[in-house]
Amino acid sequence: MYDNPIEEARRQSQICNACRYCEGYCAVFPAMHADRFFSDGDLTQLANLCHNCQNCYYACQYTAPHEFALNLPGVLAEVRQESWEDTAFPAPLSRAFHHHGTLIAAATVLAMALLFWAARHLPGDGTGFYAVIAHSVMVAIFLPAFLLPLAALAVGLRRYWKRVGGQSVTLADLRAAFGSAATMRNLAGGHGDGCNFEEEDVFSQSRRGMHQLVMYGFLLCFAATATGTILHYGFGIEAPYRLLSLPKLFGVSGGLMLCAGTLGMMHLKAKAAPDLQAPEVRGGEFGFIALLFTVSASGLALYAFGGSAALEPLLALHLGAVLAFFLLTPYSKMAHGFYRLAALTRDAQRKR
Amino acid sequence: MTTHPDRYDIVVLGGGNAALCAAITAAENGAKVLILEAAPKPYRGGNSRHTRNFRCKHDGPLSVLVESYGEEEYLADLLRVTGGRTDEGLARMVIRESEACLPWMEAHGVRFQPSLSGTLSLARTNAFFMGGGKSLVNAYYRTAEALGVEVLYDAPVRHVALDGQRVTRVEYEHDDATHVLHPRAVIVASGGFQADIDWLTEAWGPPARNFLIRGTPYNRGAVLKDLLDQGVTSVGDPTQCHAVAIDGRAPKYDGGIVTRLDCVPFSIVVNKHGARFYDEGEDVWPKRYAIWGRLVAAQPDQVGYAIIDSRALRLFMPSVFPPIEAGTLEDLARKMDLPPAQLVATVDEFNAACGDTSGFHPTELDGVQTTGLEPPKTNWARPITEPPFYGYSLRTGVTFTYLGLKVDETAQCSTAAGKIENLWAAGETMAGSILGQGYLAGYGMTIGTVFGRIAGREAAAHVR
Numbered sequence: 001m002y003d004n005p006i007e008e009a010r011r012q013s014q015i016c017n018a019c020r021y022c023e024g025y026c027a028v029f030p031a032m033h034a035d036r037f038f039s040d041g042d043l044t045q046l047a048n049l050c051h052n053c054q055n056c057y058y059a060c061q062y063t064a065p066h067e068f069a070l071n072l073p074g075v076l077a078e079v080r081q082e083s084w085e086d087t088a089f090p091a092p093l094s095r096a097f098h099h100h101g102t103l104i105a106a107a108t109v110l111a112m113a114l115l116f117w118a119a120r121h122l123p124g125d126g127t128g129f130y131a132v133i134a135h136s137v138m139v140a141i142f143l144p145a146f147l148l149p150l151a152a153l154a155v156g157l158r159r160y161w162k163r164v165g166g167q168s169v170t171l172a173d174l175r176a177a178f179g180s181a182a183t184m185r186n187l188a189g190g191h192g193d194g195c196n197f198e199e200e201d202v203f204s205q206s207r208r209g210m211h212q213l214v215m216y217g218f219l220l221c222f223a224a225t226a227t228g229t230i231l232h233y234g235f236g237i238e239a240p241y242r243l244l245s246l247p248k249l250f251g252v253s254g255g256l257m258l259c260a261g262t263l264g265m266m267h268l269k270a271k272a273a274p275d276l277q278a279p280e281v282r283g284g285e286f287g288f289i290a291l292l293f294t295v296s297a298s299g300l301a302l303y304a305f306g307g308s309a310a311l312e313p314l315l316a317l318h319l320g321a322v323l324a325f326f327l328l329t330p331y332s333k334m335a336h337g338f339y340r341l342a343a344l345t346r347d348a349q350r351k352r
Numbered sequence: 353m354t355t356h357p358d359r360y361d362i363v364v365l366g367g368g369n370a371a372l373c374a375a376i377t378a379a380e381n382g383a384k385v386l387i388l389e390a391a392p393k394p395y396r397g398g399n400s401r402h403t404r405n406f407r408c409k410h411d412g413p414l415s416v417l418v419e420s421y422g423e424e425e426y427l428a429d430l431l432r433v434t435g436g437r438t439d440e441g442l443a444r445m446v447i448r449e450s451e452a453c454l455p456w457m458e459a460h461g462v463r464f465q466p467s468l469s470g471t472l473s474l475a476r477t478n479a480f481f482m483g484g485g486k487s488l489v490n491a492y493y494r495t496a497e498a499l500g501v502e503v504l505y506d507a508p509v510r511h512v513a514l515d516g517q518r519v520t521r522v523e524y525e526h527d528d529a530t531h532v533l534h535p536r537a538v539i540v541a542s543g544g545f546q547a548d549i550d551w552l553t554e555a556w557g558p559p560a561r562n563f564l565i566r567g568t569p570y571n572r573g574a575v576l577k578d579l580l581d582q583g584v585t586s587v588g589d590p591t592q593c594h595a596v597a598i599d600g601r602a603p604k605y606d607g608g609i610v611t612r613l614d615c616v617p618f619s620i621v622v623n624k625h626g627a628r629f630y631d632e633g634e635d636v637w638p639k640r641y642a643i644w645g646r647l648v649a650a651q652p653d654q655v656g657y658a659i660i661d662s663r664a665l666r667l668f669m670p671s672v673f674p675p676i677e678a679g680t681l682e683d684l685a686r687k688m689d690l691p692p693a694q695l696v697a698t699v700d701e702f703n704a705a706c707g708d709t710s711g712f713h714p715t716e717l718d719g720v721q722t723t724g725l726e727p728p729k730t731n732w733a734r735p736i737t738e739p740p741f742y743g744y745s746l747r748t749g750v751t752f753t754y755l756g757l758k759v760d761e762t763a764q765c766s767t768a769a770g771k772i773e774n775l776w777a778a779g780e781t782m783a784g785s786i787l788g789q790g791y792l793a794g795y796g797m798t799i800g801t802v803f804g805r806i807a808g809r810e811a812a813a814h815v816r
Binding site: 014015017018019020021023025031033036055056058059060061062063064065066067068173190191193201202319 | 394402404463465466468469470480481482483484485486487489491495509603606608609610612666669670671672673674695
C-alpha cells in the first residue's frame with residue numbers, strides 16, 4: 001500500500017502527535033505521545049503495540065479524502081509486517097509464507113504426506129495411535145519441529161528487542177504484558193465497547209471474542225499435549241486417554257474453541273476493510289487461519305473417528321497439520337503473538 | 353424542480369453536533385425528521401468533526417470530570433473571554449443545562465476520556481470525547497438513524513422561504529436537481545459563514561483573502577444569509593471572526609487542531625521584513641493565541657515567522673509539520689524567504705536585550721524579560737543562540753464567525769414583527785447570542801448540545 005511504510009508511519013505519527021484525540025483508545029497513543037521525534041525503532045514498537053482495532057481510523061477527521069490521508073491502522077500494519085519479516089530467522093522464509101497462503105497450504109500438504117509415508121512404511125510400537133506411527137517416530141519428528149522454530153523465534157525476538165531498545169525484563173514487565181494479552185485490553189477500545197472492525201464505526205466485541213476463542217482454544221490444545229507428555233513420561237500412562245482425562249478435557253474443549261474462533265476470525269476478516277490492514281499479506285493471513293482451523297478440526301475428527309478404520313488417514317492429516325503449524329510458527333501470523341508480548345513488555349518498561 | 357410529499361414533520365438544516373442533538377431529540381419526541389447535510393458523508397458533521405471536548409458544569413466528580421465546576425465560576429470564565437459581551441440569561445441557562453447534557457450524551461453513544469496529555473488544565477472543566485468530535489458525530493448519526501431519522505448528504509439548502517411569521521418551504525439541491533419540501537417545522541443548525549472567503553473579505557477587508565479556515569469548507573453561511581435577507585433578526589458583530597495564529601503551511605481549509613502552533617512564547621516573531629512587531633511573552637499561549645491571529649493579519653501579506661533555537665524545541669506541543677531547520681540564522685532566513693541580514697540583526701538586538709535568564713520557567717509567567725527593546729518581550733526572554741535554529745511560519749486561521757440568528761431561551765427565531773412560528777436555531781449559527789466576542793474552550797459544543805436539544809424538543813412539540 002505504501003512505498004516506504006516506515007517513512008509514512010513517521011509522517012502520520014507526527015500528525016497524530018499534534019492531535020492526540022485518540023489517546024484513550026489503546027496503548028499506541030500514550031506511547032506515541034511520550035515523544036515527538038520517532039526513530040525507526042520507536043515506530044516498530046508502536047506498530048507492534050497496535051492491535052488493529054481501527055477505532056482511531058473511524059474517529060479520525062484526517063482520513064482520505066482529507067489531504068493528510070491518515071490511515072494509522074493500515075500503515076502500522078505494514079510496518080509491523082515488515083518488522084516480523086526483517087527480524088525473522090531466516091528472513092526469506094518469513095517473506096514467503098507471510099505473503100502466500102498457497103505456500104502455507106503446500107507446506108501443510110507436504111507435512112501430511114510425510115506423516116502418511118511414516119504411517120505406511122514405518123512399523124508401529126504400541127496400541128492406538130502408536131500402532132499407526134511409533135511413539136519414537138513421533139518424537140523424532142516433533143521434538144525438532146517444536147524446538148527449532150522456537151529457537152528461530154528467539155533469534156527474531158532478540159533482533160526485535162534490540163531494534164526497539166528493550167531493557168532487561170522484570171517480573172512486573174511480564175505481569176503487565178501477560179495481563180494485557182490475557183484480557184485483550186487493547187481490543188476493548190478504551191471505553192469497553194470494543195472495536196470498529198467489521199462494520200465501519202460500529203463498536204463490537206466480536207473480534208475480541210473471536211481472538212480470545214482462538215487464543216484460549218490454542219492454549220488449551222497446547223495444555224492437552226503438555227499434560228499428555230507428562231502422563232506419558234511421568235506416570236507411564238500412554239495415549240489413548242479417556243474422556244475424563246486432562247489431555248482429552250483440554251483437547252476437546254480447546255479444539256472446539258479453536259474451530260469456532262478461527263471460523264469467526266475468517267468471517268470478520270472477510271467483512272473488514274483490507275486497506276486498514278496489510279493488504280499484501282491477506283493471503284498468508286487467511287492461509288494461516290485456515291491451517292489453525294485444519295489443526296483443530298482434524299484433531300476433533302481424530303477424537304470422534306479414531307476408533308474406526310479412518311484412524312490412519314486422520315492421524316496423518318492431523319499430525320501433518322500440526323507439523324506444518326509448528327514449522328511455520330516463526331514465519332506466519334502465529335509469530336505476532338510473540339512479538340505482541342514483546343511489545344507489551346517493552347511498553348510496560350516505558351511506563352515504569 | 354421536484355416537490356416531495358410531506359413525509360417529514362421537521363427538517364434539520366446542517367449535520368453537526370447541534371443538528372444531531374436536535375434531530376435525535378425531535379425523533380425521540382415522536383417527530384419524523386430529515387437531516388439535510390451539505391457535505392458529502394466523509395466530511396459530515398461540520399466543525400464538530402474538529403472539536404474535542406465539552407465544557408460542563410458539575411457539582412462533584414462527573415464521568416471523567418474531576419472535582420467540581422460551579423455556575424458562578426463557569427460564568428466568570430465566560431465573561432472574562434467575552435469582555436461582558438454576552439446575554440447573561442442565556443449563558444446561565446446553557447451553563448445550568450450542561451450538567452444534564454453529559455449523561456444524555458453518554459446515553460446516546462458519546463464516550464468520554466480523561467483530559468489529553470498536554471491539556472491537564474482542562475481536566476476539571478472540560479469532558480473530552482474519546483476519539484474526538486468525529487467519533488461523537490459518528491455515534492450521533494448511528495443513534496439518529498436507529499430512531500428513524502433520515503439523512504441526506506451532499507444536500508445543500510438553497511432557500512428557506514419565509515411567509516410572514518412562518519417558514520413555508522425548504523429548497524435544497526441533491527443529485528443535480530432542486531427539491532422542495534414543506535415541513536411543519538425547520539431547525540437551522542448550519543454553522544457560520546467563515547468558509548465563504550468572499551463574504552469574509554467583504555466583512556473584514558482584503559487581508560481575509562490570505563486567511564486559512566481551520567474547519568470545514570462547507571460552512572458558507574448560505575442558510576444564514578438567506579434568512580437574514582428575509583429579515584430574520586440577527587445577533588453578533590457581522591465584521592468579526594474568531595481568528596488565531598496557526599502553522600502557515602496548514603491547508604486552506606479543514607486543518608483543524610493539528611495546525612495549532614504553541615511556540616510563540618518561546619520565540620521571537622518577525623514579519624516578512626525580518627522585524628519584530630509585538631511582545632511574544634505577554635502571557636501564556638492559551639490566553640494569547642487569539643490576539644496573534646489579529647496581529648499576524650495586520651502584517652504585510654498576513655504572515656509571521658516564529659524563530660527559536662534548539663533549547664526551545666521541546667517546550668511546546670508538537671505541530672503537524674516539522675519546523676524548518678538550519679545551522680545558522682542566515683541559512684534559516686534563506687530557507688524561509690526572509691532577508692538574512694535583517695533577521696540576524698533582529699536576533700542580535702533581541703539577544704543583547706536579554707538579561708538574567710536563570711529564572712526561566714516555561715510553564716509560568718517567569719518575568720524573564722528584555723530591557724530597552726521595542727517592542728519588549730516580557731516573559732521567557734532567553735537569547736536565541738544555540739543551533740540548530742528552527743522556524744515556523746504563522747498565518748491567521750479562522751475558527752468561526754460571530755454573526756448569527758438571534759434566538760430566545762426556547763431557541764426560536766424571530767423577525768422585527770415577532771416570533772417565527774416554526775423556525776428554531778441551534779449551534780454555531782446562533783452562538784453569537786451568547787458569545788459576543790472571544791471564545792471559551794469547549795463552550796461551542798455546550799451551546800450546540802443545549803440548544804440542539806431545546807430546538808428539537810420545541811419543534812417536536814409544535815408539530816405534534
